[in-house]
Amino acid sequence: MMPENYDPTRFDRPSVTVDVVIFSLVDDALKVLLIKRESPPYAQMWAIPGSFVKIDEALEEAAVRALADETGVKDVYTEQLFTFGKPGRDPRTRVITVAYFALVPHDAIHHKAGRDASETAWFAVPQLPALAFDHAEIVEYAYRRLRYKLEYTSVGFQLLPDVFTLTELQKAYEIILSEQLDKRNFRRKILAAEILEETGEKKKDGEGRPAMLYRYREDAVAEVKTRRLFP
Amino acid sequence: MMPENYDPTRFDRPSVTVDVVIFSLVDDALKVLLIKRESPPYAQMWAIPGSFVKIDEALEEAAVRALADETGVKDVYTEQLFTFGKPGRDPRTRVITVAYFALVPHDAIHHKAGRDASETAWFAVPQLPALAFDHAEIVEYAYRRLRYKLEYTSVGFQLLPDVFTLTELQKAYEIILSEQLDKRNFRRKILAAEILEETGEKKKDGEGRPAMLYRYREDAVAEVKTRRLFP
DNA sequence: ACAAAAGTGTTGAGAGTACACCCATGC
DNA sequence: GCATGGGTGTACTCTCAACACTTTTGT
Numbered sequence: 223m224m225p226e227n228y229d230p231t232r233f234d235r236p237s238v239t240v241d242v243v244i245f246s247l248v249d250d251a252l253k254v255l256l257i258k259r260e261s262p263p264y265a266q267m268w269a270i271p272g273s274f275v276k277i278d279e280a281l282e283e284a285a286v287r288a289l290a291d292e293t294g295v296k297d298v299y300t301e302q303l304f305t306f307g308k309p310g311r312d313p314r315t316r317v318i319t320v321a322y323f324a325l326v327p328h329d330a331i332h333h334k335a336g337r338d339a340s341e342t343a344w345f346a347v348p349q350l351p352a353l354a355f356d357h358a359e360i361v362e363y364a365y366r367r368l369r370y371k372l373e374y375t376s377v378g379f380q381l382l383p384d385v386f387t388l389t390e391l392q393k394a395y396e397i398i399l400s401e402q403l404d405k406r407n408f409r410r411k412i413l414a415a416e417i418l419e420e421t422g423e424k425k426k427d428g429e430g431r432p433a434m435l436y437r438y439r440e441d442a443v444a445e446v447k448t449r450r451l452f453p
Numbered sequence: 454m455m456p457e458n459y460d461p462t463r464f465d466r467p468s469v470t471v472d473v474v475i476f477s478l479v480d481d482a483l484k485v486l487l488i489k490r491e492s493p494p495y496a497q498m499w500a501i502p503g504s505f506v507k508i509d510e511a512l513e514e515a516a517v518r519a520l521a522d523e524t525g526v527k528d529v530y531t532e533q534l535f536t537f538g539k540p541g542r543d544p545r546t547r548v549i550t551v552a553y554f555a556l557v558p559h560d561a562i563h564h565k566a567g568r569d570a571s572e573t574a575w576f577a578v579p580q581l582p583a584l585a586f587d588h589a590e591i592v593e594y595a596y597r598r599l600r601y602k603l604e605y606t607s608v609g610f611q612l613l614p615d616v617f618t619l620t621e622l623q624k625a626y627e628i629i630l631s632e633q634l635d636k637r638n639f640r641r642k643i644l645a646a647e648i649l650e651e652t653g654e655k656k657k658d659g660e661g662r663p664a665m666l667y668r669y670r671e672d673a674v675a676e677v678k679t680r681r682l683f684p
Numbered sequence: 685a686c687a688a689a690a691g692t693g694t695t696g697a698g699a700g701t702a703c704a705c706c707c708a709t710g711c
Numbered sequence: 712g713c714a715t716g717g718g719t720g721t722a723c724t725c726t727c728a729a730c731a732c733t734t735t736t737g738t
Contacts, residue, residue: 234508235466238538238549277465277547281538305536305551307469307512316508318469320536320549389717406719407701430716431708620690637692638728661689662735691734700725707718 236307236316240284241272241357243303243323243364244293246331246344247381252398253344254361255292256353260340263313264354268345270361272319285322292342294332299325299380303364311356323364325380372398376417379438385421387433388412417442467538467547471515472503472588474534474554474595475524477562477575478612483629484575485592486523487584491571494544495585499576501592503550516553523573525563530556530611534595542587554595556611603629607648610669616652618664619643648673 244255256268273288275281282300290296300322307318333342345351347365350358371377372395382394392408412418419439424432475486487499504519506512513531521527531553538549564573576582578596581589602608603626613625623639643649650670655663 236469236506236508238467238469275467275538275549277467278540280540281536281549302535304533305512307506307551309509309511318506318512318551320538387717404702405717406703409718410720411700426709428716429710429714431710431718433717618690635729636690637730640691641693642727657736659689660687660737662691662737664690685738687738688736689734690736692732693730695729696727697729698725698727701723703721705719707716709715709717711712711714 236318237312238275239272239317239319240275240281240288241270241319241321241360242285242288242300243270243321243361244289244326245323245347245364245368245381246326246328247394247397248328248344250393250397251346253346254350256343256345256351257292258341258343259354267354268343268351269354270357271342275320281320282322285320285324289322289324289326292333293326293330295326295330298327298330299377303360303367306356306360308356319360321360321364323368325368325377327381327383329383369398376415376438376442382438385423385435385437387425387435389433391436415442467549468543469506470503470548470550471506471512471519472501472550472552472591473516473519473523473531474501474552474592475520475557476554476578476595476599476612477557477559478625478628479559479575481624481628482577484577485581487574487576487582488523489572489574490585498585499574499582500585501588502573506551512551513553516551516555520553520555520557523564524557524561526557526561529558529561530608534591534598537587537591539587550591552591552595554599556599556608558612558614560614600629607646607669607673613669616654616666616668618656618666620664622667646673 246253246255255271257271259265259267259269271288271292273284273291275284279287281302285300285302286296289298289300301324303321303323305318305320309316311317311319347361350361352358353361368377378391378395378398381398382391388409389405391412392403392405395408396403417439418436421435421437423435425435426432477484477486486502488502490496490498490500502519502523504515504522506515510518512533516531516533517527520529520531532555534552534554536549536551540547542548542550578592581592583589584592599608609622609626609629612629613622619640620636622643623634623636626639627634648670649667652666652668654666656666657663
C-alpha cells in the first residue's frame with residue numbers, strides 16, 4: 223500500500239463525489255436524465271445528478287441515494303463506471319468523482335414532486351446540450367460502456383418493464399444498438415438463450431394480433447460465448 | 454451534479470489513495486508484485502503497492518508514480534480498475550482507493566535498489582499470502598479483468614518483451630488462460646489478425662531449429678469481432 | 685544421425701445470416 | 712373482409728476445433 227510512514231489523516235484531502243448517468247428508454251429513444259444547475263459554477267447549465275460522499279457512507283450507497291433523489295426509484299441496476307479526478311475539473315477545489323451508471327425502466331420513474339427547485343429533463347444521448355464540468359466526457363464514457371455491455375450480457379432487460387413482448391424487446395435492442403435486426407433470427411436466438419419465461423398472458427391493447435408477454439428469468443445465467451480475438 | 458448549495462470545501466473529506474496490481478510473467482507463471490508492510494496497521498503483512506494522491510496530481514499520475522517506485526519502469530500498460538471505498542476498509546480513517554492494474558514485461562523490471570527498506574516479492578496469482586486491507590479482493594478483481602481483457606483485446610503483448618517468437622507468445626497465453634492451445638490454430642489466427650510483423654531476425658540460442666522473431670505492430674488495430682450474446 | 689523445437693493444411697461440425705409468408709385479432 | 716402486428720423454417724456461408732508429419736538447426 224502506501225509508504226510505511228504514511229498517516230492518512232495528515233495530508234490535504236480532495237473532496238469526493240459520486241455522479242450518476244441515468245439511462246432510460248423514453249419515447250422510443252435512449253435518454254439520459256439531466257439537471258439544470260442553478261448556482262455557480264456553471265449556473266444554468268445542464269449536469270448529471272450527483273452528491274458528495276458522506277464520511278461514513280459507501281460509494282454505491284451515495285450513488286443510489288443520488289439516483290433515488292432524482293427518480294424516486296430504488297432497486298435498479300447500478301454499476302460503477304470510472305473515477306474522474308483530473309485536477310481542475312471543478313474550478314472551486316480538487317474534486318474526485320466516482321461515476322456510476324444506472325438503467326431505469328421508464329414505467330418505474332416517478333419524479334419526486336418538488337424535491338428541490340431544480341429543473342430536470344430527459345435528453346436523447348446523441349443530442350445532449352452543453353454539460354457542466356467534465357460531464358460530457360462522463361456521459362460519453364457511460365454510453366460506450368452500455369452499448370458494449372449489451373453485446374455480451376443481458377443488462378438490456380434492466381431498461382424494460384417487468385413484462386414485455388418480444389417485439390418490444392427487439393425494438394429496445396434496435397434503439398440502443400442503432401441497428402435493425404431480423405425478427406426471426408432475433409426470436410430464435412433470444413429464446414434459445416433460455417433467459418425468458420412466458421407469463422401466459424397476452425398483450426390485449428393495440429391493434430393486430432395480441433402478443434405473448436414474457437418476463438426475464440431472474441435465475442437466468444446468461445453465458446457469454448466469447449469469440450476470442452485470438453487464439 | 455451535487456445539490457445546488459453544495460460547497461465542496463465544507464464537508465469532512467476522506468483520504469484518497471491509489472493502489473496498483475502489478476502483473477508480470479516470471480518463471481513461466483503469472484505473478485503479482487507485493488510489498489511487505491513494516492508498520493501498523495497490518496504490520497508484516499503483504500500488500501499491493503500504492504500511494505496517496507497528491508492534492509494537485511491526476512489519479513493516473515499517482516498510479517504511475519507508485520509503479521515506478523517499485524519497479525523502476527515507466528511507459529507500461531496501466532488501466533484504472535475500480536474504486537474501493539467501503540467505510541472501515543482502513544482501520545485508521547476513511548480511505549477511498551482507486552485501484553489500477555499494470556502489465557510489465559519481465560525484462561523491463563529493475564527493482565530500485567534500496568528505494569526504502571521494505572521487502573518486495575513476486576507471487577504466483579493462485580498462491581498469494583494473506584493480504585492487508587481489502588487487497589485480496591482487489592487482486593482477485595484485477596485478475597478476473599485481465600483474463601477477460603485477454604479474450605477480446607491485445608493487451609497480452611504488454612507482458613512480453615519487445616521481440617518474441619510465436620512459441621513464446623503462445624506459452625504466455627497458455628499461462629494466463631490456464632489452458633493448452635493448438636499450435637497450428639494459434640499461429641493461423643494470430644497471423645490472420647495482422648497485428649504482428651516479422652523482424653527478419655531469428656532467435657539463435659536454445660536448441661532445435663531457430664525461430665522467427667516477431668514484434669507487435671504499434672499501429673495495429675485489434676478489431677474485436679464480438680459474438681453477441683444476442684441477438 | 686539424432687535430438688529438439690519450428691513450421692505447415694485439411695476436414696467436419698456448428699453458428700450466423702439472409703430471406704417471405706401465414707396467423708390471430710379488432711374494426 | 713381487411714388492416715395490423717404476431718409468429719414461424721430453411722439453405723448457404725463462414726468460423727471453429729481437431730488432428731500428425733516434415734524441416735531446420737546444433738551436437
